[in-house]
Amino acid sequence: MAHHSKTVARGALALAVALGALGGCASSHGTPHDAAVTQACPATLPSDGAPCTGAGLCGYVACDDFGVARARCDGATFTVSFAECGEVPCRSAGPCSIGGICVHSVGGALFSHCMQAPEGPLTCDTICGGECSGITGEADPPLVFECNTCTSGICP
Secondary structure (H helix, E strand, O other), rough: OOOHHHHHHHHHHHHHHOOOOOOOOOOOOOOOOOOHHHHOOOOOOOOOOOEEOOOOOEEEOOOOOEEEEEEEOOOOOEEEEOOOOOOEEEEEHOOOOOOOOEEEEOOOOEEEEEEEEOOOOOOOHHHHHEEEEEEEEEOOOOOOEEOOOOOOOOOO
16 A cells, blocks of 8 residues: 555656646655755745855745745845746645645655645745655746655655
C-alpha cells in the first residue's frame, strides 16, 4: 500500500507540473527549496529590484490587487514576476477556487485540501509549519504544497 501511495503521489506530482500547478518552499522533485533555507521572505511583496540577501523564492497571492507573484532573490536583488489568479489543481480535493492554494499532507497516507491563501509570503513555515517535502510545480508562481507530516522521518 505504501508503494502504491508513493506511485500515485509521484503520478499526481507529474500531472500537477504538467497542468501548471504552482510551488514555494521546495522543488517539484521533493528537495528543500532555497527560499525557505537561505532567504527570509518579506511580510509583503517586495518591489522588483529591491535588495535582498541569500538566494530563494517567495510566493504571494492577492487576487484583488496584483494576482499571484513570485519574488526570486539572486543574492543581491529581487526579480518579481506576476501571473493571474486561477483555479489550482489539487488531486482528490479537486481544483481549488481562485485565490486558493492546495495543501497535500503526506505522512504515510496522503490527504489533500484547499485553503484560501493567507496574507503574506507562501512558504513552508507559513503553510506547513516548517516541514515541507515538496512543492509541486515549477510554473510561476508556487501554489501547491506538500507538507511532510510523517513523524518517523522516512516518508514520503
